[in-house]
Amino acid sequence: MSAPTLLVADDHPLFRAAVMHVLRERLPQYAIVEAASAATLGAALQAHPEVELVLLDLAMPGARGFSVLLHVRGEYPEIPVVIISSNDHPRVIRRAQQFGAAGFIPKSTPADTMGAALDAVLAGDNWFPPMVAERSEADAALAARLAQLTPQQFRVLLCLADGLLNKQIAHELGLAENTVKVHVTAILKKLECYSRTQAAVLVKSLENDQDM
Known part of the structure; x- marks a missing residue:
């Protein structure tokens, strides 16, 4: 073992x-x-x-x-x-x-x-240094929306954010192009996005203004 x-x-x-x-x-x-x-x-x-x-x-x-x-x-x-x-x-x-x-x-x-x-x-606890930043309701809502995605849908979302087309995503992830289309439709619905561009902007919001 x-x-x-x-x-x-x-x-x-x-x-x-x-x-x-x-x-x-x-x-x-x-x-x-x-x-x-x-x-x-x-x-x-x-x-x-x-x-x-x-x-x-x-x-x-x-x-x-x-x-x-x-x-x-x-x-x-x-x-x-x-x-x-x-x-x-x-x-x-x-x-x-x-x-x-x-x-x-x-x-x-x-x-x-x-x-x-x-x-x-x-031991099952959390550990964070003291913080003064307030909880962000926008971040909480974003985390909840992203949590609805399956692991495969999250991978497709990251490819969307890189500007890849369905055919390119299919090649990148080893999926059928029709499967990618189904995932994209589900992703946009779960994230309440009207377009691929809007979904890409949402992923961009995961980045910080400062280097991490």
Whole structure:
């Protein structure tokens, strides 16, 4: 039986190594898997069903703001996700919380505090630094609408946001073109969007004005 595993997803090798050092010191009973992009994160989650927690940088290649967080939460709702980011603006932290993260650890956090935060999340609690940003009803409504999408529909939505046509999406995701059409219709209905462009703008709203 595979050992319980933690997945560290960050595109900076030195920071990834530093986080893994903290994990090995604090949580030696866990195996560790790495990912350096949104694509390798998805592949790692498929290859390692024993993953019990994901530590996620929001600014990896292939990520679009909070899209990776939403995608992981939609496809693997049983796995808690802790955001690790250099952008600890209160609104970023609040959005991470509203979009389903179980925790948020600024990259400037001392190792002991990081370890305590991960202990809390693995015990079933949440861990966030103090915030002053107010809850956003718009973000709450957006999260609720996106939560209606199936994992496949979310993948199609991200392709829509990249401006791909149905035929291109079908090739990208290995689907029949008619299946893509059905997904697009369902996506627009669930998101209350009147056009593909409007859906793309909605995905754009998942990004932050500041680097994450």
